[in-house]
Amino acid sequence: MSYATEPTFQHGSAPRVGVLLVNLGTPDAPQTDAVRRYLAEFLSDPRVVEIPRALWLPILHGIILRVRPAKSAAKYASVWTPEGSPLAVWTRKQATLLQGYLGERGEQVVVSWAMRYGRPDMAGALDQLKQQGCDRILVLPMYPQYSGTTTASVWDGLSDWCATQRNLPEIRFVKQHHDDAAYIDALAARVTEFWQREGRGDHLLLSFHGVPERTLHLGDPYHCQCLKTGRLLRERLGLNKDQMSLSFQSRFGKAKWLEPYTEATLKALAKRGVKHLQVFCPGFPADCLETLEEIAIEGRHDFLQAGGQRYDHIPCLNDHPAWIRALVDIVQRHVAGWPTRREQQPRPAELEGQRLQALAMGAKA
Numbered sequence: 001m002s003y004a005t006e007p008t009f010q011h012g013s014a015p016r017v018g019v020l021l022v023n024l025g026t027p028d029a030p031q032t033d034a035v036r037r038y039l040a041e042f043l044s045d046p047r048v049v050e051i052p053r054a055l056w057l058p059i060l061h062g063i064i065l066r067v068r069p070a071k072s073a074a075k076y077a078s079v080w081t082p083e084g085s086p087l088a089v090w091t092r093k094q095a096t097l098l099q100g101y102l103g104e105r106g107e108q109v110v111v112s113w114a115m116r117y118g119r120p121d122m123a124g125a126l127d128q129l130k131q132q133g134c135d136r137i138l139v140l141p142m143y144p145q146y147s148g149t150t151t152a153s154v155w156d157g158l159s160d161w162c163a164t165q166r167n168l169p170e171i172r173f174v175k176q177h178h179d180d181a182a183y184i185d186a187l188a189a190r191v192t193e194f195w196q197r198e199g200r201g202d203h204l205l206l207s208f209h210g211v212p213e214r215t216l217h218l219g220d221p222y223h224c225q226c227l228k229t230g231r232l233l234r235e236r237l238g239l240n241k242d243q244m245s246l247s248f249q250s251r252f253g254k255a256k257w258l259e260p261y262t263e264a265t266l267k268a269l270a271k272r273g274v275k276h277l278q279v280f281c282p283g284f285p286a287d288c289l290e291t292l293e294e295i296a297i298e299g300r301h302d303f304l305q306a307g308g309q310r311y312d313h314i315p316c317l318n319d320h321p322a323w324i325r326a327l328v329d330i331v332q333r334h335v336a337g338w339p340t341r342r343e344q345q346p347r348p349a350e351l352e353g354q355r356l357q358a359l360a361m362g363a364k365a
């Protein structure tokens with residue numbers, strides 16, 4: 001094992017603080033080969049599919065990676081933008097805005113972004129932060145609700161990179177922010193602004209990404225955190241329990257996942273007489289395949305087919321100012337005590353030496 005060669009140690013250089021936003025990952029292009037490469041990396045992660053490798057890898061390579069990439073590529077093609085995959089476009093924009101908002105608050109940090117699977121990869125982004133002089137790094141997974149399948153995998157990516165480093169930075173990691181007041185405020189702002197513009201539907205459905213149900217019984221707090229986010233948002237919007245429901249989408253494989261499933265819920269709501277349904281995805285801070293295709297396209301089809309009359313997909317938080325402010329709050333809380341304020345920047349050692357000497361001589365430094 002050899003460790004990375006470090007930049008020559010600079011005496012007196014002011015250390016900086018880096019913030020790394022990490023999202024799930026997305027293919028480089030809406031094409032079968034690119035989607036196959038992405039899915040191969042994603043679905044080989046034992047955090048994501050907890051089946052013994054000897055059983056799972058033949059299924060993954062022999063069946064799933066032969067069939068799924070072409071189908072998924074067609075779905076990606078339906079939501080792809082001129083700048084790329086929506087998930088990457090929004091995550092990059094969030095990082096740029098966060099850098100700007102933090103700067104306005106006098107916080108001197110370097111904000112970057114990466115993907116757990118695919119590109120830009122975590123190791124490259126962490127290397128770049130180090131090259132920019134960051135010896136303190138805050139890693140912020142873009143998952144408000146903690147899950148072993150997602151958040152813990154970001155930790156694994158971080159720890160893989162650490163294992164290659166000689167001179168480790170100081171590291172902090174945001175585990176979750178499902179009940180953060182500013183996050184709930186941002187969700188409520190997104191929904192109320194939508195209502196002001198488009199009118200209010202008969203019912204609001206909150207759809208979260210699902211996970212296998214057994215993870216709940218094995219102690220994963222994800223389900224409870226989704227329910228808590230849902231309750232806090234409902235209370236913040238002043239809705240009663242009959243006016244809002246919560247469901248889980250994107251089931252993968254044959255095992256039982258968290259219920260109720262979104263698809264079944266959409267159909268049941270239409271059958272129950274809901275005419276105008278609005279669907280919102282609080283667990284996805286950025287619009288992506290799962291919200292723009294599965295919810296906005298497939299979900300609409302399912303609801304209207306089952307007898308519903310009007311269906312709205314409320315966009316995710318994306319670049320909403322209240323969300324970027326929430327990110328600022330989360331970052332400020334987690335970098336507390338690190339030198340991020342302009343006036344707090346440690347002086348280079350030589351300058352500090354001269355200042356102390358001048359003080360000792362009775363002069364004003």
Ligand SMILES: C=CC1=C(C)c2cc3[nH]c(cc4nc(cc5[nH]c(cc1n2)c(C)c5CCC(=O)O)C(CCC(=O)O)=C4C)c(C)c3C=C
Pocket residue numbers: 024025026027047048049068072085087143147149150209210211212250252283284287288289290
């Ligand atoms: C919001 C949190 C997410 C959890 C929890 C999660 C768990 C999870 N996902 C899969 C399988 C797939 N997910 C896919 C896409 C996808 N998943 C999330 C987020 C969570 N996943 C996002 C943001 C996206 C969109 C990516 C994009 O490029 O826009 C896909 C790929 C698409 C497809 O082929 O359908 C798969 C597969 C599992 C198995 C899992 C938990 C065990």
Ligand SMILES: [Fe+2]
Pocket residue numbers: 209250
């Ligand atoms: Fe997923």
Ligand SMILES: [Fe+2]
Pocket residue numbers: 250289290294
């Ligand atoms: Fe999906």
